Amino acid sequence: MKKITFLSALALVLTMSLTGCKEDTQPRLDYPTEFQLNTPPFAHQEYIVDEGGYIEFTCSQADYGMGTTPQYQLEVAKPAEGVEDANLTWVPVEYTTTQAKMVIPAEPFSMAVCSAYGWDDPAMADEPVPVKVRCVSRILNAPADENGVSKYDITSNVITLDQVKVYFAVKLPDAIYLIGKPQGWNINDGSMPLYETEIGSRVYKGTYEIKEGEFQFRFYDEIGNWDWYSIGSQNEDATVAITLTDGEYTGPVFYDPATEKAGKGGWQVEGWSGGNVEMTVNLNSMTVVFKKVD
Numbered sequence: 001m002k003k004i005t006f007l008s009a010l011a012l013v014l015t016m017s018l019t020g021c022k023e024d025t026q027p028r029l030d031y032p033t034e035f036q037l038n039t040p041p042f043a044h045q046e047y048i049v050d051e052g053g054y055i056e057f058t059c060s061q062a063d064y065g066m067g068t069t070p071q072y073q074l075e076v077a078k079p080a081e082g083v084e085d086a087n088l089t090w091v092p093v094e095y096t097t098t099q100a101k102m103v104i105p106a107e108p109f110s111m112a113v114c115s116a117y118g119w120d121d122p123a124m125a126d127e128p129v130p131v132k133v134r135c136v137s138r139i140l141n142a143p144a145d146e147n148g149v150s151k152y153d154i155t156s157n158v159i160t161l162d163q164v165k166v167y168f169a170v171k172l173p174d175a176i177y178l179i180g181k182p183q184g185w186n187i188n189d190g191s192m193p194l195y196e197t198e199i200g201s202r203v204y205k206g207t208y209e210i211k212e213g214e215f216q217f218r219f220y221d222e223i224g225n226w227d228w229y230s231i232g233s234q235n236e237d238a239t240v241a242i243t244l245t246d247g248e249y250t251g252p253v254f255y256d257p258a259t260e261k262a263g264k265g266g267w268q269v270e271g272w273s274g275g276n277v278e279m280t281v282n283l284n285s286m287t288v289v290f291k292k293v294d
Helices: 002-020 106-117
Strands: 046-048 054-058 071-077 101-105 129-138 159-165 175-180 193-196 203-210 216-220 239-241 248-252 266-268 275-282 287-293
Touching (some): 054 106, 071 101, 106 129
Parallel strands (some): 046 159
Antiparallel strands (some): 071 129, 175 216, 193 203, 203 275, 248 287, 275 287
């Protein structure tokens, strides 16, 4: 019996050794070291980016060592005398493409330039300005560190557009909309918005007078369709009775924009006597706060 056990163990060790020596023949991407953004023919001329138009760039594919489909995204910066390109403040253009011939819509490009220059008035965009441009190549779903950076990401060389005239375009805070008794349960009426406290925060705030007996509503991320983008007290299409203790209520929010008829529950205060209500909807913590204010 001991002999049989010894032979079995020896066979297992040999099998593991042979398996460990097997050559890994799976194709793998290389970490890229070269990536070129081409200088467009209009780089040294005045180029006008009209509303509704586009601006075009081309690039070479980064040297990943095998055929793949990267995702490209431009970044722009305001030139600064004495500051190296790497140390400029780079603003991503909120548009991605998998095409090496990149046709970028005017709106996200203009929005990025306005942000890079810090413009907050349409008159600031009246004259052409120089703009630095670079491109980032990424492989979707590639392993990344805690900051979202992958070894497969590579940033191109920097090119300079000498005179670019964009139109004034700024990103506005996102909004959700109160839909309910205070506005007649009209799914097409966006007259009671709650705006983000800051762009991209996903925290929405607004204060409205809620008349006597009209504290019954939910919110929508987009208006026009009852069955999608609802933000409510529960998924079931029914109101939930709540109480403002010492003038305030905090509770959960249900919201799933990928699921039809999610978040359809409304909030209701029975016997509401009327008054101004400060509303805060936090889609990060998925909570809502209603506070009665003077």
